[in-house]
Amino acid sequence: MDILKIADKEFSSRLFTGTGKFSSPQLMRDALLASESELITVALKRVDLMNGDDDTLNHLSHDRINVLPNTSGVRDAKEAIFAAELAREALETNWIKLEIHPDPKYLMPDPIETLKATEELVKLGFVVMPYIHADPVLCKRLEEVGVQCVMPLGAPIGSNKGLKTLDFLEIIIDQSNVPVIVDAGIGSPSHAANAMEIGADAVLVNTAIAVSNQPIEMAKAFRLAVKAGRMAYTAKVAPIQQQAEASSPLTSFLIARS
Amino acid sequence: MNTFKNIFEQYDWDATLSSIIAKTETDVIHALGASKRDLEDFKALISPAAQPYLEQMARMSSHITKKRFGNTIQMYAPMYLSNECQNICTYCGFSMTNTIPRRTLTDKEILIEVEFLKSKGYNHILLVTGEANKTVGVAYINNAIQLIQSRFANITIEVQPLDQSDYELLKASGLYAVLVYQETYHKEAYKKHHPKGKKSNFNYRLETPDRLGRAGIHKIGLGALFGLEDWKADSFFTALHLQYLQRTYWKTKYSISFPRLRPYSGGLVPKVVMTDSDLVQLICAFRLFDENVELSMSTRESEEFREHIVNLGITSISAASKTNPGGYAVAPQSLEQFEISDERSTEEVVDMLKNKGLDVIWKDWSYNWQ
Numbered sequence: 250m251d252i253l254k255i256a257d258k259e260f261s262s263r264l265f266t267g268t269g270k271f272s273s274p275q276l277m278r279d280a281l282l283a284s285e286s287e288l289i290t291v292a293l294k295r296v297d298l299m300n301g302d303d304d305t306l307n308h309l310s311h312d313r314i315n316v317l318p319n320t321s322g323v324r325d326a327k328e329a330i331f332a333a334e335l336a337r338e339a340l341e342t343n344w345i346k347l348e349i350h351p352d353p354k355y356l357m358p359d360p361i362e363t364l365k366a367t368e369e370l371v372k373l374g375f376v377v378m379p380y381i382h383a384d385p386v387l388c389k390r391l392e393e394v395g396v397q398c399v400m401p402l403g404a405p406i407g408s409n410k411g412l413k414t415l416d417f418l419e420i421i422i423d424q425s426n427v428p429v430i431v432d433a434g435i436g437s438p439s440h441a442a443n444a445m446e447i448g449a450d451a452v453l454v455n456t457a458i459a460v461s462n463q464p465i466e467m468a469k470a471f472r473l474a475v476k477a478g479r480m481a482y483t484a485k486v487a488p489i490q491q492q493a494e495a496s497s498p499l500t501s502f503l504i505a506r507s
Numbered sequence: 508m509n510t511f512k513n514i515f516e517q518y519d520w521d522a523t524l525s526s527i528i529a530k531t532e533t534d535v536i537h538a539l540g541a542s543k544r545d546l547e548d549f550k551a552l553i554s555p556a557a558q559p560y561l562e563q564m565a566r567m568s569s570h571i572t573k574k575r576f577g578n579t580i581q582m583y584a585p586m587y588l589s590n591e592c593q594n595i596c597t598y599c600g601f602s603m604t605n606t607i608p609r610r611t612l613t614d615k616e617i618l619i620e621v622e623f624l625k626s627k628g629y630n631h632i633l634l635v636t637g638e639a640n641k642t643v644g645v646a647y648i649n650n651a652i653q654l655i656q657s658r659f660a661n662i663t664i665e666v667q668p669l670d671q672s673d674y675e676l677l678k679a680s681g682l683y684a685v686l687v688y689q690e691t692y693h694k695e696a697y698k699k700h701h702p703k704g705k706k707s708n709f710n711y712r713l714e715t716p717d718r719l720g721r722a723g724i725h726k727i728g729l730g731a732l733f734g735l736e737d738w739k740a741d742s743f744f745t746a747l748h749l750q751y752l753q754r755t756y757w758k759t760k761y762s763i764s765f766p767r768l769r770p771y772s773g774g775l776v777p778k779v780v781m782t783d784s785d786l787v788q789l790i791c792a793f794r795l796f797d798e799n800v801e802l803s804m805s806t807r808e809s810e811e812f813r814e815h816i817v818n819l820g821i822t823s824i825s826a827a828s829k830t831n832p833g834g835y836a837v838a839p840q841s842l843e844q845f846e847i848s849d850e851r852s853t854e855e856v857v858d859m860l861k862n863k864g865l866d867v868i869w870k871d872w873s874y875n876w877q
Binding site: 269270271272273274293294295296297298322324332335351352353354355407409456459460 | 573574575576577578579630660753757758759760799861864865866868869870871872873
């Protein structure tokens with residue numbers, strides 16, 4: 250079995266998903282179960298932690314599903330740490346998807362605040378999954394302070410544009426000691442397969458499933474694409490050839506001589 | 508201090524309006540095809556030349572909104588705290604010269620209203636007052652926010668413009684967002700419609716979003732009151748204001764509202780009528796201009812109009828609103844600021860949204876994070 254391990258948890262699915270943008274909680278549940286995703290992120294700002302009877306959380310109750318709270322909406326390290334502490338208490342998980350975007354327009358992650366918050370949260374015992382730009386140096390800096398994985402973006406969040414940061418993702422994957430999960434921008438199953446083929450350990454998909462005309466079918470399509478991409482990666486994708494290699498014009502003289 | 512006033516003063520109302528009217532079909536086609544749209548594109552999209560393209564604009568607006576905000580819509584409820592007012596606004600039921608019974612809710616009354624709204628499911632609340640600084644000043648508003656902050660995920664106010672330090676104080680008590688509509692960007696008309704009271708100071712109101720941005724308020728709501736002057740020019744200046752604010756206070760969220768003048772007893776007849784078609788065109792133009800800005804719609808609009816518009820670009824709506832202090836539970840019979848149009852209950856509106864394939868979002872923030 251091809252198992253992905255992050256901190257103390259093992260995942261047989263490399264498709265992580267989100268809960269936003271679905272037209273009903275029931276459709277969300279049906280689509281996410283169809284995706285076979287085992288790690289599903291929930292925006293804390295949308296969850297009613299006080300009341301203990303939250304509609305989204307109720308619809309995520311399933312043996313296979315691990316709920317991953319995220320800090321979407323916070324603007325700095327201080328707010329993020331506060332939100333993570335609340336989540337740990339209310340949801341009884343020390344896992345946190347760290348999203349710090351002071352810019353509410355394009356939701357660009359703040360690298361400085363993210364590094365600061367990660368350092369603090371790791372000390373507080375959290376398993377931190379930081380959403381970041383595809384910045385190879387930042388990934389190494391995050392590794393140094395103890396993250397268990399990194400989540401670089403493929404394109405602006407919600408844009409469905411695919412792997413616009415491909416060159417940087419390849420560098421990150423090449424030099425990472427922790428799992429690399431491509432987060433944000435994946436708009437179609439082929440994008441997800443592409444990320445897996447270049448060696449990403451997992452992908453996170455939300456918008457592309459939630460706003461599809463048929464979210465359940467699209468969830469299945471992503472499940473298959475992620476599996477196919479992963480299989481292709483482990484089987485070693487044949488290198489791209491610039492020209493046909495039928496003859497060897499440069500070295501054929503060696504054969505002729507012998 | 509650098510504020511929007513410096514940019515605003517470079518523009519002339521009449522020239523701006525003429526430049527919008529002069530937009531051609533070619534300008535509209537260019538605007539529709541652009542991957543990023545600027546203010547000239549926005550002008551084209553609100554121009555008469557764009558009217559034949561309304562269906563295409565609606566399709567694009569609907570698609571973009573769905574991609575960015577999903578199949579969801581946020582719900583909020585207004586809660587009027589006071590109808591005392593020392594301003595004269597020619598179009599408003601609370602205007603000082605109107606002889607209506609005045610009421611300012613006490614702490615106990617506020618909590619009764621809160622219980623009613625909570626029982627309906629609301630978690631985002633909009634507090635509204637007139638402008639009466641002695642009785643409903645910063646201290647009163649601050650007290651109201653502190654009183655209710657543990658009950659709501661998100662508190663917004665729509666009150667008189669305040670100083671930066673006031674906003675900082677209110678933010679510390681749990682304030683999330685502030686709505687401050689310019690009413691009209693036509694300076695002379697503004698003076699005419701606000702002849703008396705602190706509100707007659709055009710520039711102080713114009714610079715309010717700057718003070719909000721500096722105070723670090725999470726979200727600022729902009730808009731013009733349609734009916735006072737030409738909606739196209741007022742909307743251009745709203746877009747100009749939005750663009751300036753986004754570039755200057757880049758950590759702040761923004762929302763746009765589209766209030767059309769509603770009748771109240773003895774009220775003003777609109778100078779410029781904005782048709783339903785105009786309003787759809789404007790909402791779609793705003794969405795095409797800015798994919799990320801929140802667009803809000805109140806119960807001022809009719810049941811039928813709201814049913815159609817929720818899928819075209821709007822991201823938050825209210826329901827079953829009362830525009831009189833105590834209107835929900837304390838004093839349901841008192842006189843309203845304006846007559847609402849969509850009179851359905853919250854439950855009916857929620858059912859309508861579900862039937863339209865929209866999941867209702869009641870909570871999108873937690874006050875205790877900040």
